[in-house]
Amino acid sequence: MEMREIGKSGIRANALALGCWAIGGGEWWGTNDDEMSVKTILRGLDLGIHWIDTARVYGFGHSEEVIGQALKQTDRSRVILSTKCGLQWYDHGGEVHFTKEGNTVSRDLSPKAIRRDLELSLKALGTDYIDVYYTHWQCKTYGKVPVAETMGELLRMKEEGKIRAIGASNVDLKVLKDYVAAGELDVIQEKLSILDRKAETDLLPFCEANGITLQTYSPIEQGLLAGKAPDDYVPGKGEVREGKTWWKQENIRxxxxMLAGWKDLTDKYRCSLANLCIKWNSMVSPKINVLCGARKLSQIEDTAKSMDIPMSKEDYLRMRRDADRAIGKQV
Structure with missing residues (x-):
């Protein structure tokens, strides 16, 4: 699997990473088999997927706990571990982000809040350092907590050896520039799929110009691009897909x-539709790392095949054109 450096950190990772939001379960994703989740993580390591990503808020700490169980069964040095801070439900600080499972979650990137998150994450994960530490969601009110204050605390964590690289998730270009001005930013995390390419317009060019990795999430639109959703599918109330544009019935159709038109490509490359879309994502830029979720062995084994597809530039451009037509029909 192709190796790419994470920003300027000196840390090298495979172009494909494992996202562990779904492993947290709860109302977002439903009940999970934690033992299967652990097996999935360990199988991913064996297949070369060494970057494991989570967040303090996923499953309200449960995702980190499950990853911690997996880490006990392997050598910590095999893993590039990232988690995220700044969404807290412990007190009423910050700005309210959402309410779920009886918890009111607030965005709080104050030094006190992110320090508390770090210590809780280290305990849950059973490790004494995090390889990549992201701020999860930025302040709703610009400047409520100045980026320089947040970055200052992150740099202190780095000096202490508790984190190795600094990242920011869900940023706009203005805030991204603030992070770069304030310190050493190596990676951002933002949505990018063949059906949602907004990040290509501003974030990606800035990242390419400044040596920053863009870790893309939802490359298969939370399962839609796997091609298994029936035209009349309706997400359940409270599920993560509820209210998402591409999960409207008209857009599913x-x-x-579009996916039906790629059968010749899946036959040509002997791969799944999900493989095609993940590989396509990785070809957008050499600064991209693709984040894919999995919580079953069959999922991680299929996902791992994606980077081995020898996709031609011609097929890459054809998929982009087909997606452009689909985007034009979106309602």
Missing amino acids: TANE
């Missing part, structure tokens, strides 16, 4: 029509 449009996506399925």
